[in-house]
Amino acid sequence: MTESKLLRGIWRLADPKVSLASFAGMAMAALFAAADTGLAPGWLLLTVLGIFFIEIGKNASGEVIDFDSGTDQAITDADRSPFSGGKRVMVDELLTRGQCWAVAGICFGVGIACGLLIVAFREPAVLTFGVLGVALAWYYHGGSIRLSYRGLGELAVAVAYGPLVVCGTYLVQTGYLSETLIHASIALGLLVASFLLINEFPDYNADRASGKDNLVVRLGRSRSVTLYIATVAAGYLILALASLSLEGALGMLWGLLGMVPAAFAVIRLLNSDGETSRLIPAQAATLASFLFMAVGTGAGYLWG
Secondary structure: OHHHHHHHHHHHHHOHHHHHHHHHHHHHHHHHHHHHOOOOHHHHHHHHHHHHHHHHHHHHHHHHHHHHHOHHHHOOHHHOEOOEOOOOOOOOOOOOHHHHHHHHHHHHHHHHHHHHHHHHHOOHHHHHHHHHHHHHHHHOOOOOOOHHHOOOHHHHHHHHHHHHHHHHHHHHHHOOOOHHHHHHHHHHHHHHHHHHHHHHOOOHHHHHHHOOOOHHHHHOHHHHHHHHHHHHHHHHHHHHHHHHHOOOOHHHHHHHHHHHHHHHHHHHHHOOOOOHHHHHHHHHHHHHHHHHHHHHHHHHHHHO
């Protein structure tokens, strides 16, 4: 039973649904690289593993921080969803505090080791991206900064899952960066940040009660709806403008397919009345939106 709990706890920390944010960015970068120089599959695999382990480390350390603040315990059954409310591995007694820290330490260590191998034997310039990525992963919940508790977590996510993941992955593959890719990465970062925003709505009461002052808590639900819509709109506007103005980028317009689930998500959010059960389809649609955008943009660039 103990071993079963351990495995279930680690599986929750890996959380394939949320990891799709980083996988989307890496997939888009790989498609751009395939079009520009061709792929180095082994280095791409090592990049994927490194970022994935850093993400698990972030989730594991964040579980302890959110448990200690009382955020996870304050979430009611009615406000739980597949996309928000934390991993709850300590609340559900799947992992102990010590086990969470052990998973965090091991995964951060493996992720950093993957990055150092890339720096040493493939692309030294990616070191800056790696250091910034690890710092954001740790300080998102932990340390003295605790970005997600100060209304800065959304910006951190936009930077990390946009320019850092996308440009870092592309740099490992090609050895340089392109203006087209940078614009696409900024657009994707905004859409991933919108996924975080909508996931903060079900946690609003728990976060406010425990002092987790993210943007939804700071702005309130009504103004946060406006922020969510503006963030999604800005992401797709940047993508459209870049596609139409940059040379060889017209194929990226395929990424606008993500506007279809995004529009559905906006409508559901506007009509949810703060009820989590009515928000869940909007959360899923927001996830689908940035996935369609990432794959559509990358594939369109490759075909174009």
